[in-house]
Amino acid sequence: MKFTRKVAAGVGVALACVTVLAGCSDDSGSGSGGTVTLQMVESLTNPARTTLLKSILSDFEKAHPTIKVELVSPPTDQADNKIQQMLQAGSGIDVLEVRDLTVGPFSTNKWLYDMTADMKDWAGWADFTDNAKAVSTTSGGTYFISSGFYGISLFYRKDLIQKAGFSEPPDSWDDLLTQATKIQGSAPNTYGYAFRGGKNGYTNITLAIEAYTADDIDLSNAYRLKNGSSMFADPRALAATKAYLNLFTNASPPSAVAWGYPEMVEGFSNGSVAFLLQDPEVIATLAQSTAITKEQWTTAPMPVGPTGKSIQPIATGGWGIAAASTHKPEAVKLIQYLSSADASLKFTQGNSMVPVIRGADKGDLYKTGPWQSYLTMNAAPTKYISASQPRGVSWWTDWGTKADADIQSVLINKMTPEQLLAGWDKYWTDKWASGAK
Amino acid sequence: MVQKPLVRRRRPSSLAASSDGVPGEGSGVSRRRTFTARRGFIILAFFLPAALFVGVFTYYPIVSGAQMAFRRWQLSNLIDNPWVGFHNFVTIFTDPSFGTIALNTVIWVVASLVPQFIIGFALALWLRRRFRFRGLYQALVFFPWAISGFLIGILFRWMFNGEFGVINDILIKVGLIDKGIPWLADPTTAMVAVIVANVWYGVTFFAIIILAALQSVPEELFEAAALDGASRTRTLFAVTVPYIATTLALTVLLRVIWILNFPDIIWAMTGGGPANQTHIVTTWMITMTQNGNYGIASALGLIIVAILMVFSAFYLLAIRPNKRQIG
Numbered sequence: 171m172k173f174t175r176k177v178a179a180g181v182g183v184a185l186a187c188v189t190v191l192a193g194c195s196d197d198s199g200s201g202s203g204g205t206v207t208l209q210m211v212e213s214l215t216n217p218a219r220t221t222l223l224k225s226i227l228s229d230f231e232k233a234h235p236t237i238k239v240e241l242v243s244p245p246t247d248q249a250d251n252k253i254q255q256m257l258q259a260g261s262g263i264d265v266l267e268v269r270d271l272t273v274g275p276f277s278t279n280k281w282l283y284d285m286t287a288d289m290k291d292w293a294g295w296a297d298f299t300d301n302a303k304a305v306s307t308t309s310g311g312t313y314f315i316s317s318g319f320y321g322i323s324l325f326y327r328k329d330l331i332q333k334a335g336f337s338e339p340p341d342s343w344d345d346l347l348t349q350a351t352k353i354q355g356s357a358p359n360t361y362g363y364a365f366r367g368g369k370n371g372y373t374n375i376t377l378a379i380e381a382y383t384a385d386d387i388d389l390s391n392a393y394r395l396k397n398g399s400s401m402f403a404d405p406r407a408l409a410a411t412k413a414y415l416n417l418f419t420n421a422s423p424p425s426a427v428a429w430g431y432p433e434m435v436e437g438f439s440n441g442s443v444a445f446l447l448q449d450p451e452v453i454a455t456l457a458q459s460t461a462i463t464k465e466q467w468t469t470a471p472m473p474v475g476p477t478g479k480s481i482q483p484i485a486t487g488g489w490g491i492a493a494a495s496t497h498k499p500e501a502v503k504l505i506q507y508l509s510s511a512d513a514s515l516k517f518t519q520g521n522s523m524v525p526v527i528r529g530a531d532k533g534d535l536y537k538t539g540p541w542q543s544y545l546t547m548n549a550a551p552t553k554y555i556s557a558s559q560p561r562g563v564s565w566w567t568d569w570g571t572k573a574d575a576d577i578q579s580v581l582i583n584k585m586t587p588e589q590l591l592a593g594w595d596k597y598w599t600d601k602w603a604s605g606a607k
Numbered sequence: 608m609v610q611k612p613l614v615r616r617r618r619p620s621s622l623a624a625s626s627d628g629v630p631g632e633g634s635g636v637s638r639r640r641t642f643t644a645r646r647g648f649i650i651l652a653f654f655l656p657a658a659l660f661v662g663v664f665t666y667y668p669i670v671s672g673a674q675m676a677f678r679r680w681q682l683s684n685l686i687d688n689p690w691v692g693f694h695n696f697v698t699i700f701t702d703p704s705f706g707t708i709a710l711n712t713v714i715w716v717v718a719s720l721v722p723q724f725i726i727g728f729a730l731a732l733w734l735r736r737r738f739r740f741r742g743l744y745q746a747l748v749f750f751p752w753a754i755s756g757f758l759i760g761i762l763f764r765w766m767f768n769g770e771f772g773v774i775n776d777i778l779i780k781v782g783l784i785d786k787g788i789p790w791l792a793d794p795t796t797a798m799v800a801v802i803v804a805n806v807w808y809g810v811t812f813f814a815i816i817i818l819a820a821l822q823s824v825p826e827e828l829f830e831a832a833a834l835d836g837a838s839r840t841r842t843l844f845a846v847t848v849p850y851i852a853t854t855l856a857l858t859v860l861l862r863v864i865w866i867l868n869f870p871d872i873i874w875a876m877t878g879g880g881p882a883n884q885t886h887i888v889t890t891w892m893i894t895m896t897q898n899g900n901y902g903i904a905s906a907l908g909l910i911i912v913a914i915l916m917v918f919s920a921f922y923l924l925a926i927r928p929n930k931r932q933i934g
Binding site for chain 1: 681682683684685686768769770771787789790791792793794797877878880881882883884894896897898899900
């Protein structure tokens with residue numbers, strides 16, 4: 171009898187555990203009273219942005235009382251890996267931040283829901299700029315709706331260039347080299363250019379190469395020339411690379427070999443560095459600097475190449491839906507809300523991004539101070555040419571890792587610029603020839 | 608004189624009782640069958656939850672991960688994962704960076720372990736003495752072990768920054784250097800920097816374990832050594848070290864495994880750069896994972912397991928005589 175009771179008790183406990191665990195794993199998100207809870211994961215996390223997003227989500231919940239949104243905000247460095255794991259697991263995620271870097275592999279693996287049918291008659295499209303519509307409908311479907319753009323501009327110190335005898339900021343890469351070289355060492359701990367030798371260092375050298383080859387760039391693939399070859403094979407690419415490397419040799423701190431985003435922004439923010447090529451999100455960071463005042467710095471358009479042109483490689487991200495989500499209609503409502511004119515403007519302005527809403531850049535915010543350079547670039551589309559880098563390909567991260575290591579090899583004299591460009595040309599030519607996406 | 612029976616008679620166990628509650632003496636076959644079934648069932652009932660738990664959460668992921676090493680498993684297409692045999696291993700061994708990475712791994716382990724051991728041992732000896740605020744000192748010394756390795760890496764990355772870092776600032780102020788060293792920009796100094804950070808972090812572990820072992824050494828042994836006129840050094844090597852030798856040996860083994868499997872500091876400080884020159888096997892594995900080359904990352908994981916198994920086997924064989932000596 172005792173034995174039977176023990177077994178019965180054991181089975182009972184086991185069943186209770188299973189029941190509890192099953193309860194825990196219920197990810198249907200349907201609460202009492204017909205309320206649906208959406209799990210949303212952001213990728214480009216930072217505290218100020220998360221607060222802003224939460225306030226917009228709160229507005230959405232007020233407008234849609236039957237839908238709740240739980241926002242998950244992993245650290246930026248790990249966010250895309252975390253999102254990927256959740257998508258692979260097929261649960262715990264309804265709405266996610268998709269980037270131009272991740273839309274390729276995520277959609278190839280069928281982890282993203284194609285919103286084309288849901289968005290076909292969406293009135294919000296009328297408010298979107300042509301660029302925003304175009305990036306939202308690439309990759310063979312509508313896998314995300316763009317939430318804003320990250321353009322590049324040249325942050326510079328007005329006081330330092332004046333002291334060095336220049337009345338205007340650099341217009342070209344050559345000007346930049348001249349001014350940065352003159353400023354370098356003009357005072358203790360003063361450097362010309364915040365050179366990016368560390369993580370994602372390849373992004374800046376490719377800007378220089380694109381500017382030098384701008385006349386012949388294929389606008390649908392800014393790594394390729396109109397004749398079909400990679401831009402790295404062109405002789406102008408070597409001139410651009412050498413000019414760019416001179417910025418390191420003549421005008422940058424020696425430890426910039428290892429500088430990534432934090433060091434570059436810190437260098438400019440603490441007043442040590444005169445020039446910085448960065449996204450507009452840095453505007454908000456620099457506004458909080460205690461070392462330099464708002465009067466000491468502003469932005470200029472991207473430097474142009476020898477023929478007076480540059481390529482604007484516009485980066486973007488936006489909101490998408492997991493293919494495995496069981497609440498797609500509610501998720502679509504959320505994305506339509508986030509992409510509506512009011513919510514979108516609140517998000518892009520609060521987060522220092524180039525807006526996706528038509529005419530928003532005509533507002534007062536974009537006419538003054540550091541935002542002015544974006545207007546200047548938009549007003550001269552033949553000088554600052556918009557083109558798409560192939561950021562959506564599945565091997566983009568692999569490319570970034572290889573390219574970063576190669577640049578550092580050149581900086582520490584383990585590779586020549588010629589070898590660097592030959593390797594990059596072969597890499598891209600082989601990838602395109604293989605037909606991989 | 609009563610002679611004890613040579614073989615003790617087994618007490619009838621409650622588990623051996625037959626279903627009617629009467630001990631099954633003399634009922635041969637049926638008794639054995641009933642006993643085996645019940646005993647087996649109970650053993651199974653106790654064994655099964657743990658086995659299931661370990662099987663599902665430990666062995667299944669290991670086996671599942673291991674088979675990825677023999678497939679083409681890439682982020683670009685996770686739907687089609689064909690079997691590729693040893694191709695991922697060939698890719699690793701023929702990579703131009705492999706030699707540097709293998710050498711870096713050895714340097715990383717040895718150059719981190721030896722100073723950690725020596726400084727940790729010295730700290731433990733010092734903390735064993737009774738002095739005022741010893742508890743506070745112990746807490747301060749042990750504190751780094753409670754911090755995330757990744758965070759320590761970020762802190763040291765800024766400390767070793769060539770322009771804004773505190774290390775250069777101190778070295779210039781004490782007159783050791785004239786201008787800042789770009790620590791993380793040069794492969795050699797970058798390797799030194801990550802090892803310094805790791806030594807700082809790992810000293811605590813040795814100090815904790817060795818201090819615990821030292822506190823188990825009986826005072827009588829030290830008194831006997833003092834009576835015999837042994838010097839402090841002689842007492843250390845003739846009494847203290849032999850007594851705690853097993854703990855030391857196992858601590859070193861554990862630490863080797865952990866240091867080899869510890870990419871956090873390098874990842875946060877250099878990301879394996881400049882130009883892949885500070886990568887060790889585990890940071891390389893992270894890079895491969897981030898690049899979406901899961902098959903290669905998994906193969907690297909298997910290589911690490913194999914290296915550690917071989918090392919552990921040889922190491923345990925090597926320290927066996929010492930164990931006998933102590934026993």
